[in-house]
Amino acid sequence: MTTSIDSAPGTGPGGSESPVAASIVLNGERRAVESGLSVAELLHRLGLDSGMVVVERNRRILSRADLADTPVEDGDRFELVHFVGGG
């Protein structure tokens, strides 16, 4: 199942036309996202605080400092994790 992440208004080229999409897998779920995003922008669109989440991209952990410079590319597999209650 593919769900689309809403792009910010007015960012698509040609006004209402939706931008080219990249197909990625987020926490095991396939999603279409606007191409050209950075990982930091992806987190922002998901409503996630990058200070609270750890990102693994294609089995490599991204440092917080790299989030803004790392592009989201077609076929990327992301794991977004955080701390929850546990023993």
Place this chain on the structure above:
Amino acid sequence: MGSATCGDSALVIADRPFESRLIVGTGKYRTNSEMFRAILASGAEMVTVAVRRVDLDRSKEEGILYHLDPAQFFLLPNTAGCYTAADAVRYARLGRAAGLNDWVKLEVIGDQRTLLPDTGATLEAARELVADGFQVLAYTNDDLITALRLEDAGCAAVMPLASPIGSGLGLVNPYYIREIKRRLAVPVIVDAGVGTASDACLTMEQGVDGVLMNTALADAENPVGMAGAMRLAVRAGREAYLAGRMAAREIAVPSSPASGMLE
């Protein structure tokens, strides 16, 4: 600390002192508020947390960092739920990437029914994580040989179980736990199986350095009340150990003088 105590020192793991010898988990509480109040009542400084996927549909309120301040508590990420060394290493690295510390409660499970540890895989993961700069606190069973190997592997603490995780069966093998404590130089923390205050007290009376628990608090009818009881029990068990118990004998000895009785 009153004068009628044995002057206990702090629990020191990897050069870091902890005033409390009770470590608590954060799982299975009915509410986050109840969890927070129970942790406060327990007096614990170190609390364990798990690494899991963010729920993308429910957004951000569920993360434990919204409820626990890392400046107030020392958060110890665990590798709970991992069944292979590779998975445990992966989870440990994700936990470290959160940026709080480079410690991990290493747990590699070998069996779903008992949640007993896969000691071979635990050793393998411990070696890899130590080489990668982690302070490894390794959950293991009450087997001396595995405990010795984990110490040799460079673990900062070894954490044998009292009984299976979440069972509440208490300390099933005090002799093995005592022997592990006698033979290891690194701190021995008994992790899992404690059900109530007497279990915690009895465990600490064996001379171990600390106790880690979660379900005993979270599943109590009143977690905050039980947390307070556990705080006292761990303290009492430690004080009793330091004070040195009397020898047990299977015959009565009168406490009042035998002499001076009326004719």
